[in-house]
Amino acid sequence: MKTKTSIPFARPTIGDSEKQAVLEVLDGDVLTHGPQNKAFEQEFSAFMGGSAHAVTTSSCMAALHLACWQLGFGPGDEVLVPAQTHTATVHAVELVGAKPVFVDCNEQDGNMDVSVLRKKISPKTRGLIVVHFLGIPCPMDEVMQIADKHSLRVIEDCALAVGTYHQDKHAGLWGDAGCFSFYPAKHITTGEGGMFVTKHKDLAEKVTKVRGFGVDRKFEERKIPGIYDVPQLGLNYRMSEINAAIGRKQIERLPEILATRKRNFSRLKAQILSILGVHVPDIHFNHGKSSHYCLSAILPEKIRSHRNDLVLELNASGIGTSVYYPQPVPRMTYYRNKYGYEAAHYPIAELISDASIALPVGPHLGEAEIDEIAGTFKEVVERHL
Ligand SMILES: Cc1ncc(COP(=O)(O)O)c(C=O)c1O
Numbered sequence: 001m002k003t004k005t006s007i008p009f010a011r012p013t014i015g016d017s018e019k020q021a022v023l024e025v026l027d028g029d030v031l032t033h034g035p036q037n038k039a040f041e042q043e044f045s046a047f048m049g050g051s052a053h054a055v056t057t058s059s060c061m062a063a064l065h066l067a068c069w070q071l072g073f074g075p076g077d078e079v080l081v082p083a084q085t086h087t088a089t090v091h092a093v094e095l096v097g098a099k100p101v102f103v104d105c106n107e108q109d110g111n112m113d114v115s116v117l118r119k120k121i122s123p124k125t126r127g128l129i130v131v132h133f134l135g136i137p138c139p140m141d142e143v144m145q146i147a148d149k150h151s152l153r154v155i156e157d158c159a160l161a162v163g164t165y166h167q168d169k170h171a172g173l174w175g176d177a178g179c180f181s182f183y184p185a186k187h188i189t190t191g192e193g194g195m196f197v198t199k200h201k202d203l204a205e206k207v208t209k210v211r212g213f214g215v216d217r218k219f220e221e222r223k224i225p226g227i228y229d230v231p232q233l234g235l236n237y238r239m240s241e242i243n244a245a246i247g248r249k250q251i252e253r254l255p256e257i258l259a260t261r262k263r264n265f266s267r268l269k270a271q272i273l274s275i276l277g278v279h280v281p282d283i284h285f286n287h288g289k290s291s292h293y294c295l296s297a298i299l300p301e302k303i304r305s306h307r308n309d310l311v312l313e314l315n316a317s318g319i320g321t322s323v324y325y326p327q328p329v330p331r332m333t334y335y336r337n338k339y340g341y342e343a344a345h346y347p348i349a350e351l352i353s354d355a356s357i358a359l360p361v362g363p364h365l366g367e368a369e370i371d372e373i374a375g376t377f378k379e380v381v382e383r384h385l
Pocket of ligand 1: 062
């Protein structure tokens with residue numbers, strides 16, 4: 001039975017300006033691949049510091065698929081991926097016919113364990129996908145050193161990393177490509193949507209073409225309307241003008257959204273950590289910034305097997321929760337059936353999937369709600385201890 005929570009895990013911040021922007025698009029003649037998309041791409045790039053080539057997509061999954069394809073991963077290649085991530089990260093590798101090779105994460109921040117990553121590199125390894133877990137930056141300088149040494153292409157899955165920095169560089173600009181999500185629960189939303197970013201101009205041009213069926217010329221480049229050629233394969237992974245118009249208004253809210261998330265996360269973390277034995281994955285170096293997607297609390301050992309009961313009790317008390325992520329991806333049926341699964345290889349991914357509860361810190365919450373989440377969480381945990 002699903003309980004209705006009074007403090008939801010996430011709630012998109014949609015105001016009058018987003019509604020007005022949608023109406024303006026609907027009143028016009030262009031509903032897809034028009035000026036709203038172009039402007040959204042430019043504004044997103046500007047938010048990241050101005051050097052990114054940004055290409056709107058229909059989702060982060062679409063951007064990841066385009067990245068794996070256009071970076072040339074294919075049959076016979078191995079691509080390193082974290083075991084602890086959303087299945088989209090790994091599906092993208094699988095869809096281009098390459099083999100995902102899973103890497104466990106570390107307990108401190110939930111990101112891919114770089115020492116395990118080194119050991120999994122083989123002569124077949126062509127690339128890797130890092131995921132900034134819950135918006136916590138991966139140590140990209142170290143990752144890029146390894147990648148350069150072994151000539152690996154790097155994709156950053158930035159689904160939860162709008163506003164994430166390692167050193168002073170935004171996530172997505174370290175590797176060859178970065179992929180963002182604008183699903184409703186994310187920092188900003190377009191309903192559904194994503195953004196492919198890259199520092200390589202030629203890669204952005206290729207992705208732009210294959211995002212729209214692989215046709216050889218844009219509307220404005222067609223001398224005779226309706227006439228074009230298709231020199232290559234392609235997909236339709238475009239974003240509509242309606243979604244892009246919402247995204248442009250959402251970007252304007254970003255500084256405030258990120259500041260509120262940071263404030264909420266710090267307030268909640270301070271209270272959650274007062275419960276003995278609870279661990280909260282977080283950034284642990286001072287040369288970067290987390291985007292504070294949510295607060296994932298790993299339970300004390302004694303009550304880990306009660307996790308699902310705790311979730312139901314929290315929900316019954318009105319606190320919305322989630323789990324990031326519900327299973328290590330190699331344990332999911334599709335991957336387990338295809339590659340087999342040995343739990344002993346992924347102890348930390350298992351711990352996070354089976355013993356953590358994700359709590360909200362979004363901009364829909366103020367101090368009173370954060371204190372209520374903390375108080376209820378404490379009460380529920382202590383009842384089981
Ligand atoms: C790490 C990660 N990658 C990819 C995705 C998929 O994003 P989208 O729904 O935009 O395809 C998600 C969704 O939560 C995610 O958490």
